Amino acid sequence: MTVVAQRRLEIVGVSKRYGDVVALREMTFEVGAGELFGFVGSNGAGKTTTMRIALGVLAADGGEVRWGGEPITLETRRHIGYMPEERGLYPKMKVGEQLVYLARLHGLDAVTARRSVEEWTERLGVASRRDDEVQKLSLGNQQRVQLAAALVHNPSILVLDEPFSGLDPVAVDVMSKVLQDKAAEGVPVVFSSHQLELVERLCHRVGIVRSGHMVACDTVEALQAGGTVRLVVDAPNAQPGWADGVPGVVVEEQFGGRTVLELRDGADDQAVLRAALATGPVLEFSRRRQSLTELFRNVVSEHTPEVAA
Structure with missing residues (x-):
């Protein structure tokens, strides 16, 4: 060395x-x-x-x-x-x-x-x-x-x-x-x-x-840790709004029988997956990490106390 x-x-x-x-x-x-x-x-x-x-x-x-x-x-x-x-x-x-x-x-x-x-x-x-x-x-x-x-x-x-x-x-x-x-x-x-x-x-x-x-x-890996989980369910016979009551998720889209969910931080992804499977076939279940560009925007836009001159 x-x-x-x-x-x-x-x-x-x-x-x-x-x-x-x-x-x-x-x-x-x-x-x-x-x-x-x-x-x-x-x-x-x-x-x-x-x-x-x-x-x-x-x-x-x-x-x-x-x-x-x-x-x-x-x-x-x-x-x-x-x-x-x-x-x-x-x-x-x-x-x-x-x-x-x-x-x-x-x-x-x-x-x-x-x-x-x-x-x-x-x-x-x-x-x-x-x-x-x-x-x-x-x-x-x-x-x-x-x-x-x-x-x-x-x-x-x-x-x-x-x-x-x-x-x-x-x-x-x-x-x-x-x-x-x-x-x-x-x-x-x-x-x-x-x-x-x-x-x-x-x-x-x-x-x-x-x-x-x-x-x-x-x-870079540590800064991008976490991210969101995207879950897409094909459930044409499910009741409209079925996912609204699933704990820890945000409904991104609902069109036809397809529902796209995003899991919040701390949500139990396996519990959400089980609820989705009980409704219909799961077409996608993937974790999406923030790009450095997205992370940068989030970090620099967060409110931090300005330095007093």
Whole structure:
């Protein structure tokens, strides 16, 4: 096991205020070695502020950022790969020259830097554009170069703000594979995204942020636990409204002899199934879990006390 694989990134009780505006309120989560962590929330929820504090771009008013159990230092930050939401490349500088320059800033020697630039531009599909100015690239290719800039120094931690924004499906697949491969090497990877289906597919754990505070954080499976049970009964000879008195169910639809029921939380599904079978053939009996998109909507719309300025 490498040293990298023994470490984790920790955000511990981080708070940040801009005058009367509370941007972060006791933000706490961790990203383990080899873990893909999805950081999701509405615009202005505090995701970018958290990432910038982890990078040292902003200073926290309280709390701490740790790597391997120790506070992050300037030296530690040289080993973080960061991809900002706003593209931070020099538009009139050539792609290859710029990536070599950024790799050198992170401590790579000239030969190693050029070799790494060749590797990552090949892998991300922009090798043919190394001699072009960044401003001459499409937005999607600029995004690929921005990711190369985050990876070119072989970082020990990856922090990516909206890395999939503006990418076509092929580029999304390329970037997804890169992130999965880095996690497989033991690198903690945290990224924000509004593409929740993608987060659901890629991430081991997800943190949902609301008003600068972490309101839900767990594995995708745990967050989706529960859900509803759908039961469809074909009972053409049953009395109308027969299901209204069955404990623990909501009648979704009744048409012809078919009745569609949804079981409430805590309902005895076997008791409901027995009652349904006594009425007629059961055509469907299945559990439906919430998608991450549905879960996100429910979580962020729940009433929570607003922070007093």
